[in-house]
Amino acid sequence: MAECVSAHAVAQAVYEGIRVGAVCLRADCAQAIESAWMRAMSEDDSEREALVLDDIRQNAAIAQNADVPLCQDTGSVWVCLEAGADALIPADIFSGVDEAVAQAYEQGGLRMSMVRDALFDRTNTGDNTPAFCEVRLTQGRGAKLHVMLKGGGSDNASRLVMLAPGEGREGVARVVLEAVREKAANACPPLVVGVGVGGTFDKVAGLSKRALLRPVGSPAESARAAAFEEELLDAINATGIGPAALGGTCTALAVHLLTAPCHIAALPVAVNMGCCAMRTASFILMDEEGHVLDEPLPCTQEGGAR
């Protein structure tokens, strides 16, 4: 009988993910910002763009050195446990998450940004709980935990549209470009744009969010997806919106696309905006040989690479 992934390990990874994620810019994002800054520095007419990108670089250094948050909006917490076919998961797997969130936010000096009820009681819960937790069953082996601190500004700039299938690829591109044109300034560019296409009304939003976990610069799920991502990125960066929406060519660092099967009548599209302070962290809880690890192991290749 294989060992179970424990609620304790999940809580431990959530605590670590929040503490590190809130103050350390993801290595892939930092690298992409660095390249964009060097490019802007070498151009004659990109003075303001270079200045903003330099602010973002310096901010990352200050946050890490002083152990202060990269952004004042330290987000709502999203926790996703990805479990392969061989993983055993007890039903109370998330029972320690809210306590870990409360501790991490208190001890990290992070902002409490959650209210009790969206409509009927907007009193701050005072400890940034509850977290939004989900289990995702995958084809693979082992178990991984993803933590994302999602800021309100970039999430508000996101959207979901149910297109008619006839609108196809062009329709999807139009939805993405409209979202960027209308809302990029609110979402703190340079952006990582998560795009989900397919599934159902509820599933497509999850695809676009999960797309944000993929490291900037890493390969897409297929060659066709890679080509579409590049087309979308070029179109976004041709808008001239630029870093902080103050002008320039670096409006987005990447577009990440995830697609899925869907109904014959459907073409669901979701765009989840990731800001320039993308905060995610991923941990291995059970390796591919089926060994449950003593301590959550930070992933270096997947969202949260440091």
Place this chain on the structure above:
Amino acid sequence: MSEAVAVRLPEEASVLSSLEAGTKVLLTGTIYTMRDAGHARCLEYLRRTGALPFGLEGQTLFYAGPTPARAGRPFGAIGPTTASRMDFAAPELYRAGIAATIGKGKRSAAVRQACKECNATYLACVGGIAALLAERITDARCIAWEDLGTEALYQVSVEGLPAFIETDSHGQSLYRQVESA
């Protein structure tokens, strides 16, 4: 890009009105944090009494919800939140005497009109650099609405806080200029 203009607040708020959209400014002096829940309270007070609370006439509002004090700083991190969420209240607050607001993102036509009418401005601050901006905060004091947590009204002393004139006193918008460039 021209040199940044140093502006002392609240004394030189009128200088902001003389600057064109796109001008970089460095703010020194006193500003106040106010965001969603605070605006609802402020607007309620204004409508009830006909005046702004806490002597906010002539002052500048920073749309921000900071993180707690940390590393010897009044706030660990502070930065602009999306300004359009305050559009429901901003025109009335400008007309009641708010001199300038600081945030990120585009404003409504009604806000641009109010800036024109009141000789007021909206400044854009870079989002996502809140650890850096917090280094420009020298002091912070909670004035009211402590029950709102991060949304409380803070009087904040700033030294060289960087921002850009987004909506100038003629109603011109920097973001819109960037888009149509």
